[in-house]
Amino acid sequence: MEAVKLHLSNKSSEEDEYLLVLELSEGDPFIGKKKKLLEDNGLHPQGHVYLKNSSCSNLLNSTLKLLLQSARIVCLDEIELYFSEVDGNSSMRFHNPRIELEALHTVLSLINKALSSGSDTVRDILQTLRDSAINMIRELGDKVRLETRITTNHSCDYEKRLLHWAESNGVRTKLEVAYIEGAGRGAIATEDLKVGDIALEIPVSVIISEELVYQSDMELLLLQELTEVTKFNLENRRIHFPILENIDGISLETMLLLWSMKEKHNNNSKFRFYFDPLPEVFNTGLSFGINAIMALDGTLLLEEIVHAKEVFNPYIIFIIIDMLQSIISLCYNGELYMWEQFLWACELWYSNGMKVIFPDGKLHTCLVPVAGFLNHSLCPHILHYGKVDLATNSLKFPISRPCDAGEQCYLSYGKFSSSHLVTFYGFLPGEDNPYDVIPLDLDAADTDCSSSSCPMPNWTNHMIRGTWMSKNQRIFHYGLPPPLLDHFRKAGSPMCQTDKHERLENELFVLESLHSTFQDMLETLDDTNLEDSTNSSSWDVKLGVEFRNIQRKIVSSIVDSCNSGFQLVEHELSKYKA
Numbered sequence: 001m002e003a004v005k006l007h008l009s010n011k012s013s014e015e016d017e018y019l020l021v022l023e024l025s026e027g028d029p030f031i032g033k034k035k036k037l038l039e040d041n042g043l044h045p046q047g048h049v050y051l052k053n054s055s056c057s058n059l060l061n062s063t064l065k066l067l068l069q070s071a072r073i074v075c076l077d078e079i080e081l082y083f084s085e086v087d088g089n090s091s092m093r094f095h096n097p098r099i100e101l102e103a104l105h106t107v108l109s110l111i112n113k114a115l116s117s118g119s120d121t122v123r124d125i126l127q128t129l130r131d132s133a134i135n136m137i138r139e140l141g142d143k144v145r146l147e148t149r150i151t152t153n154h155s156c157d158y159e160k161r162l163l164h165w166a167e168s169n170g171v172r173t174k175l176e177v178a179y180i181e182g183a184g185r186g187a188i189a190t191e192d193l194k195v196g197d198i199a200l201e202i203p204v205s206v207i208i209s210e211e212l213v214y215q216s217d218m219e220l221l222l223l224q225e226l227t228e229v230t231k232f233n234l235e236n237r238r239i240h241f242p243i244l245e246n247i248d249g250i251s252l253e254t255m256l257l258l259w260s261m262k263e264k265h266n267n268n269s270k271f272r273f274y275f276d277p278l279p280e281v282f283n284t285g286l287s288f289g290i291n292a293i294m295a296l297d298g299t300l301l302l303e304e305i306v307h308a309k310e311v312f313n314p315y316i317i318f319i320i321i322d323m324l325q326s327i328i329s330l331c332y333n334g335e336l337y338m339w340e341q342f343l344w345a346c347e348l349w350y351s352n353g354m355k356v357i358f359p360d361g362k363l364h365t366c367l368v369p370v371a372g373f374l375n376h377s378l379c380p381h382i383l384h385y386g387k388v389d390l391a392t393n394s395l396k397f398p399i400s401r402p403c404d405a406g407e408q409c410y411l412s413y414g415k416f417s418s419s420h421l422v423t424f425y426g427f428l429p430g431e432d433n434p435y436d437v438i439p440l441d442l443d444a445a446d447t448d449c450s451s452s453s454c455p456m457p458n459w460t461n462h463m464i465r466g467t468w469m470s471k472n473q474r475i476f477h478y479g480l481p482p483p484l485l486d487h488f489r490k491a492g493s494p495m496c497q498t499d500k501h502e503r504l505e506n507e508l509f510v511l512e513s514l515h516s517t518f519q520d521m522l523e524t525l526d527d528t529n530l531e532d533s534t535n536s537s538s539w540d541v542k543l544g545v546e547f548r549n550i551q552r553k554i555v556s557s558i559v560d561s562c563n564s565g566f567q568l569v570e571h572e573l574s575k576y577k578a
Contacts, residue, residue, distance in 0.1 A: 018122055020110060022047035022070045030081055033458075037073050037084060047074065051129075053122055060125065064132050067110065071103035077415060079437055082463060083481045085472045095469035096434040097144050097379035098412065104140065105383065105400060108133045108195075134195055141401040144379040146430070148188065148408040149181035158277035159185065159373070165273035166370050170203040170394075175409055177373050182430070185277075186408045187373045193403040199381070200371060200397040204388055207356065207395065208271060208367035213255050257345040264344075274369045282347035283539055285423035292540035298524045300438060301419040301547045308423050350424040356395060357387040368395060376421070377410030378431060385411070422547055437463040438554060442487060459483035464518075467557040475572060476507065478565040480514070480558070488513050501576055507569045515562035518555050525552045 024031050024047065035045040049066045052059055076084065080099050111130045115123065159177040167173070174197070175187040193199055264275045281287070285305045288296075296302035352372040353365040374382065374397075383400035403409045413421070417435045418428050440462040467479030476485075492509040493502070525548065 016053040016121070018051040018053070018114075020049045020051055020067065020114060022049070022067070022074050022106065022110060024074055030076070030078065033081055034073050034076065037076075037081070038070065041069060041073065043070050043073070051122065051125065053125065055125065055128075060128055060132070064107070064129055067107045067129075068103055068136075071106040071110075072099065075099055075102040075106055078461075079415075079435060079463070079465075082459065082461075082483055083434075083465065083470070085470065085477070085482065095432075095471070097140060098383075098415070098434075100140055101137070101379055101383060101400060104133055104137050108137070137195060137401050140379065141381075144377075144431075146408070148186075148406065150178045150188070151181050152179075154179040158273075162273045162277055162369065166202075166206065169206045171206065171370060172198070172201040173370060174199050175370070175373075180375075180408055183375055183408070185373055186375045187370075189403045189405050189407050189409050191405050193381070193399045193409070195399055195402060197399045198396050199399055199403070199409055200374075201392070202368055202371060202395045202397075204358075204393050204395070206369055208274070208369075209356070209358075209364050210252055210256060213252075213259050253349075256349065257342060260345040260348055261341045264341075271369070274367070278348065280344075282344065282351055282426055284347050284351060284426035285540075285543075286343065286347055286350070288540045288544065289538065291538065292544040295541055295544040295548060299419075299548050299551050300417070301422055301544070301551075304419045304423045347424075347426075351426065355386055359388055359390055359393070371395075371397065371411070374409060374411035376413040376425070376427075376429070378412075378429060378433060380410040380412040382409065382411045418547060418550060422543060426543075428543065428546055428550070432466065432469065434465065434469060436550060436554060437465045438551065439463045440484070459487070462487060464554065464558055466554045467561040473561070473564070475565070475568040478511075478561045478568070480561055480565075484514075485510060501573070504569055504573050504576075508566070508573075511562045511565045511569065515559060515566075518558040518562070522552065522555045522559055525555060 024034055028034065038045045038047070043066065047070050049063060049070060051063050054060075076099065080096050108130065111126055111133060115126050115130065156177055156179065163173070163177065174190050174193060176190050177185055178188050180186040180188075189199070263269045263271060264278070266272070269275065285301065286308060288305060293302065293305070296305070349365065349367070352367055354368050354371065355363055356366045356368070357363050379401070381399055381401055381403040382397045385395070385397045388394065389396055397411070413425065415435050417437065418433050419436075421427060421429065442462050462481075462484050464481065464484065467473075470477070470479035473479045478485075488510040489506060491513070493506045
């Protein structure tokens with residue numbers, strides 16, 4: 001995403017200036033919006049920041065501040081760009097520790113590149129900036145730090161055997177596995193880890209990928225049996241996966257799942273120590289029962305679970321499993337290929353699968369031993385991973401923010417909503433999730449406004465999230481996303497208002513429209529009788545009710561913000577009537 005350029009500028013004859021450039025990628029789909037946001041914040045649209053050859057602490061702090069402000073905008077994703085705010089002092093406001101960590105690492109990467117290519121005359125200044133950036137990363141970590149409470153109620157024998165097996169196969173780790181209160185199993189740092197340290201390194205040889213299916217005896221068996229059943233002539237065809245693609249419903253993903261179902265019970269498997277610590281039941285949203293589903297009526301989680309289950313296409317899968325049971329019962333235990341085992345394999349790959357870029361540039365979903373013990377955080381210790389190092393042919397997990405010995409080391413699973421985390425991982429984050437947004441289906445509003453005073457245009461996808469995440473609750477903002485307010489303002493008055501009284505009158509229309517929309521949504525979330533669900537001891541019902549409460553809290557905050565907005569606007573209008 002970012003690029004760094006460093007060169008000597010002759011703009012000043014009295015002191016040298018060096019130009020640092022945070023370049024937006026031309027492939028960024030939001031490059032236009034980001035450039036405008038840079039300008040709105042008083043920053044250079046091309047990410048130019050000048051570094052003066054001076055040891056003055058004020059100048060250095062000012063330079064670092066400008067770099068970080070630019071990096072924050074460069075790192076914005078679609079959601080944070082949509083909710084971005086600019087206050088009266090042209091200062092960027094947002095509520096996402098992950099974006100802050102990404103921005104700090106963008107600045108750090110820029111400084112590191114400058115150090116490797118810059119003049120010796122500015123090296124000390126760059127090193128000072130680097131030290132300041134590292135300190136800011138640690139300060140961010142201190143703000144989000146969670147206490148690690150290790151429990152001794154569970155045995156870690158299987159996990160220790162896995163670690164021993166992994167290390168004997170070339171894995172290098174500075175982590176150990178423990179049961180943590182409120183989190184289950186997690187990875188604990190065995191020593192103080194600094195930014196840039198490698199917490200975990202996994203050779204490609206122990207990563208479970210599709211290549212294992214090609215090489216496994218199961219593929220040969222299935223090919224032979226399926227070829228005979230479907231009257232393929234094995235002698236005239238290569239024994240390779242494409243043969244299976246001639247069988248309706250068989251895909252690479254299905255083969256990986258079937259391999260996992262068999263390998264779980266294979267005592268001679270190379271990966272036996274990987275499968276031994278895995279739970280018998282994953283308890284993700286894919287396993288929700290009917291009572292939990294009922295508790296989700298009207299929520300995004302219900303839609304996500306239903307969609308995920310549709311992807312399975314159970315009819316085809318049942319045919320495959322039924323066929324497998326009949327043709328390989330003599331070779332393997334037919335009970336391995338029951339629907340429950342297939343669901344288990346699905347949850348395994350959904351909850352533990354990692355996207356890995358291999359040396360050939362191809363991206364594959366893999367199971368990575370030991371790495372699966374790393375739990376998710378919105379501000380993780382390990383942010384950037386997933387690309388095989390060409391020099392070592394291994395997957396490395398570098399530290400993005402310091403992790404002290406005895407502290408749980410967190411990974412980022414991705415920029416996921418809580419509904420996604422419940423569906424595929426089976427948990428809700430312990431803190432506010434900035435990716436918990438509710439998409440809105442709104443008709444596009446036309447406008448003839450070309451005034452520079454109009455907000456950033458051209459948002460076609462609208463959404464909301466908890467208004468408590470906004471730092472701007474003042475009039476004309478109310479903690480609500482600017483593009484959404486802009487949409488309703490255009491609907492109420494297509495021409496941009498220049499008269500303040502007319503603008504305030506239109507603002508009442510905006511708030512009334514929003515209030516009506518979200519009050520209806522709030523009543524829908526209140527309609528379901530959750531008394532029995534709330535008292536249920538079932539894990540899935542509890543998780544479903546907890547998610548429902550999160551979505552209700554989001555919608556309720558919108559309604560409250562509209563009510564507060566009414567008071568602000570009416571107070572302002574009263575000045576005209578006085």
